[in-house]
Amino acid sequence: MNELVFAVAVGILTASGVWLLLRPRTFQVIIGLSLLSYAVNLFIFGMGRLQVGAPPVLENAEAIDPALYADPLPQALVLTAIVINFAMTALFLVVLLASRGLTGTDHVDGREDT
């Protein structure tokens, strides 16, 4: 059940993200990219296998059963990916505003369709 909810959530986020990414307005593109990055972050997290209530940190060195622990690596990867995506989104936002200021339109091509 967990897996199903998780997969559907990733799917919906990806689908919405792709749709928005293909829209003509720069703001839609940036929201689409954000949604896509959420989907990707969840996906990375899911690649460590879903577990409920399992700690990612080994508590004592002896008697380790890895199945009782969550995989810490994807969590670290997600953290890195979030930071990078955040920075890139901020940068994209600046360029988006600059483009709006210079071209006077928020169309991705810098001019309206005629």
Place this chain on the structure above:
Amino acid sequence: MAGVIDHLIIVPILLPLISGAVMLLLAERSRALKGGIGIATTLVLLTVSVGLLQQADAMPATSSVRTYQLGNWPAPFGIVLVLDRLSALMLVLTSVLAIAALLYSLARWHRVGPRFHTIFQLQLMGLNGAFLTGDLFNLFVFFEVLLAASYGLVLHGDGTARVKAGLAYIAINLTASLLFLIGASLAYGVTGTLNMADLANRIPHLAPADAALFAAAAAILGTAFLMKAGAWPLNFWLPTTYAAASAPAAALFAIMSKVGVYVILRLWMLMFNGDAGSLAGFGGNWLLFGGMLSIAFGTIGVLASQSLPRLAGYSVLVSSGTLIAAIGTGSGAVIGSALFYLISSTLGIAALFLLVELVERMRDPGADVLAVTMEAYGESDDDPEEEVGVAIPATVAILGGSFIACALLLAGLPPLSGFVAKFGMMAAMLKMDGASVHASTWALIGLLTVSGLATLIAMTRTGISSFWARMDESIPRVRVIEMAPVVGLLLLCLGLTIGGGPAMRYMEATTQSLRAPQDYTTGVLQAPRAGSQRETAQ
């Protein structure tokens, strides 16, 4: 002393980071100081990478890698930097381009926007890191570093064209980065490792169901890298962006599309070699035909471009396409010559991007008028005699000479290194299928020839309208510091031709070690921890 030498591998990453950070603290007005720091940094980088190249070249053929374990954790668990012949070669190429671009920018470009020098150094850090890293996730991180810096460089100098091109460029690359993340995490989910050497070891032992998933991961990763390399149909952003970027930035970008090619070459040779079981040779045809389509698209683009910057942008596509197709053939001899081509075409394209801006200064609206000074364009022998007395300003002569050299280099005509590279590739292709040559190989050879011809036609056409024009009032003001990098890069190509033997020998040794991936994997995974010779990896 040995300790210091061991730490040399990380210098190409740390040094630009430190110098970039220091320059952030300096006032924006102290440009001379910043320029000095930048030049000094790139010179040290060049020295270090040449040193690393010599180290890599001195390594015996059977253990051709050196690793650097960050935090002294051994390979599959810790992060490693890996130096081999291929990465050393790319490091040297990067620092050569960096010096050329930076020198050029000191004349004018570094003044037109804020924090140029810092961004430039960070770009170098990202490039060097991507060439040195030994695991997929750090490859992603360094890709992001170099991309973030490249966004800054694309937008450097401002203006509507740059912002418009930058917007598309950033959107495309953010999407490619997301694909990269999906591919990398999927590969991790299937194999449980991100270390490239460890990945390569685990691929032959994958269960069939997992192998299919891993193939999907590799395809997604490949798409991301092909996007950066500029393979058709993922390359429509490239000519526009490169043409819009300022000249020094575009020259440095000549190596950026090669990062994608480098990663494809490294990962593909490492993971899908003959040992990979059911996945051996996975995607080879995609690379071959994708590369061929890119050459075709680039060729049409070169012929159709109305302006020099776009022509240079499309030559990047031709160059990338040639490399991707050559990798796709999977033949060692072809890849060896392709590496030679990589160096020669990257230097040539960078020189062209720098030159383009100087030539553009000369082209006034009336520049398309055909006029008298054929000598300015060089060797044509049907000059009307009465025009001999026309004085050719030295600037135009040097510009014209460099332009001819660029054309020869990109078209692959003798006597410059482009010819050696293309000839080597074609000769190897004719031999690789055995007695009868495949239709696809013929097609590739044909495409290579046609793309050379098209480049020659397009560059001749532009050259005629730029250099044979009336030039009474349009002699451009070019400073020595702008001309020197162009001439230097072209002289390097000349040197590459003269030193073709040793260079080719190095490329062949590189290919040999690429084709023996078990050396790479054992070299990375069994490298001893520093300081503890005893408890090395078992």
